[in-house]
Amino acid sequence: MKALALAALLLAGCVGGARFVGEAAAQPRAAAAPKPDGEMRWALYVTLAPAWFDPGEITGGFLTPFWVLYALHDALVKPMPGNLMAPSLAESWTVSADQRVYEFKLREGLKFHNGDAFTAEDVKFSFQRSKVGKVLKDRVREVEVVGPWRVRFHLHEPFPDFMAYYGTLATGAGWIVPRKYVEKVGDDGFKKQPVGLGPYKFVSHTPGIELVMEAFEGYWRKVPAVKRLVFKSVPEPTTRAAMLKNGEVDVAYMLDTPTAQQLKRDPAFRLGFSGAIGVHYLDFFDQWDPKSPWHDRRVRLAANQAIDRRALSEAETLGASRPTGSMAPRTFEFTLPLEPYAYDPGKARKLLAEAGYPNGFDGGDFYPYPPYWSAGETIIGYFGAVGIRMKLRTMERAAFQAAWSGKTLHGVCMCTMANFGNARRCSSSRRGRRIGGSGKRCSTRSSKLSTSERGSVPSTSSSGRAASVPAWPSRR
Structure with a gap:
């Protein structure tokens, strides 16, 4: 098994104001990048809700849905290791002198999992369908598509926290879905078969049982090393621990303290802490x-x-x-x-x-x-x-x-x-x-x-297996 870190899920910290220009370049790819390989299985303590597959449904308050969003989807700006407001689908952005206009320069040539091209129309559509509500949407007077890869947000009045809501995990408003596909299948159809711009594409979802995803080799940032991810819903902590010990899963979240202490003493496992902000x-x-x-x-x-x-x-x-x-x-x-x-x-x-x-x-x-x-x-x-x-x-x-x-x-x-x-x-x-x-x-x-x-409780791993109380696992 190869280790995988959906790193942004572990971030805890503050997001600064919006009065700056963000900029980042795409990471260069190796000429012959290795193909994704192997499978990694996770035992989660919650039942994955189909609403979590749709960024438009994420209104803020809880980080749990971003487990899925970081895999299936991508955002204009989002927290990444070393940068709590990292340019992603947006290469850069600027703010007008009067603080009323935010302009984003989008990354060109990207495609959704179904082959649809990513454009400014998708950004506008995703924001307008978001259920984030008046905390953010009512502050925006207009979303203007300037060109295929440039979009402007016009605010009614200066709002210093605009990027704190749009460019962090405070809401899902900045995460992008394909306009043409959503209009074709509808909101319910999208939750059943989501399409995104993330490093993994949707394979299947068995309610109450598991979510299966596979690596998207067209991902712009870096092709994932692990080919297949399986998120299993396992409500009982003792069952999650047993599955980890038996090799049924590679990562187990939120174990009870006695189990965590037991795994901590076992050199085959590594117990870690997620550093959550709960x-x-x-x-x-x-x-x-x-x-x-x-x-x-x-x-x-x-x-x-x-x-x-x-x-x-x-x-x-x-x-x-x-x-x-x-x-x-x-x-x-x-x-x-x-x-x-x-x-x-x-x-x-x-x-x-x-x-x-x-x-x-x-x-x-x-x-x-x-x-x-x-x-x-x-x-x-x-x-x-x-x-x-x-x-x-x-x-x-x-x-x-x-x-x-x-x-x-x-x-x-x-x-x-x-x-x-x-x-x-x-x-x-x-x-x-x-x-x-x-x-x-x-x-x-x-x-x-x-x-x-919550410094979060620990997680562990054994030659590929990890556990958490509730913590983040990593592999020795």
Whole structure:
């Protein structure tokens, strides 16, 4: 097996403003590049949704769909190793003096997987069909096709974060689909048989089972070394670990801590960390209800001080997650460096007593964001130690997402976000949902609860096999 790194999936950091010119040249190809060879199999912890095959459906908030997008598709500008805003399908771009016009010079001579030529019409079409919404689209007055390989975005007014939304993983608006093909097969047909400009082309998708892709030898940047990729949906961490040990897969994501520790001791495997930007935080669903105990700021502060974030990080991610007091990763531009609340159960009990709950109270349901069940159990234990009694409620991710966005949940959630861009982008995406009592949120697989930045848990590999907790694997 040959190792493959979809490198951009591992990036964590800030994306700068849009006031600059980006430029990059195509990488020279060897005269006789070797043909793609072999197969690499992945065990993922989520079910791959067909919506993730279509960049137009990606509105931001979660990085998971980009596992697929980086393989099947390409963007005008996107994060790449060493450059969080790397020119890709766009060779360069400029910004007008009044900050209202962004002009992109496109790479010429590229073709989609089905042979359609890539032009500025595809860029305009992809942006217009994107469901990103008013956060970005309403700021654009017009998308002008200047020529086959030149396109201009005219804004209503200056928007310094335009590239933070269009040129990063904050949204899928800058990822390009073939206009003629989509118009021919329709949106549903495109999800069933997606066509892109990425290093891999779609072969098949068995819902709930696997996605199969093969190398696209016409890829402009560099032809992949591995011919065939198979993404398998394996919800159970023990099953993912077993498949890795048995050689059924080469990479396993998000293993539980005991399994990760076991693999770490095995020289045949390599455990790694993805360096993800996920932030876990407490969302107090009922804090706006005057009749709820969570309405009292002292109660929310007590919940924050009841949690030992560092111990939680050790237990859940082998210490890879860093406790923080900010909703945005510290490497993001404009992030205010806030310290996490100190672990102080004595102070938590005192705050509860001051709020009128000297004997504690029933806090209702506690929802850990799927699939972080064990972290949820640990947090409930911390709460119980100071008198906050809660019931653990687990849900499948799709059902949880629907209930969460539909505002039908009550109690407390250890929720998560992995928005790309900068601190402003992170804060605007969760505006109105305060944490803790001071408005701080929690982060990482800890919680701030306000909490900790997920350094991501480890992954491993054995002579070609890798595992992750949730981490990124690499091969020895």
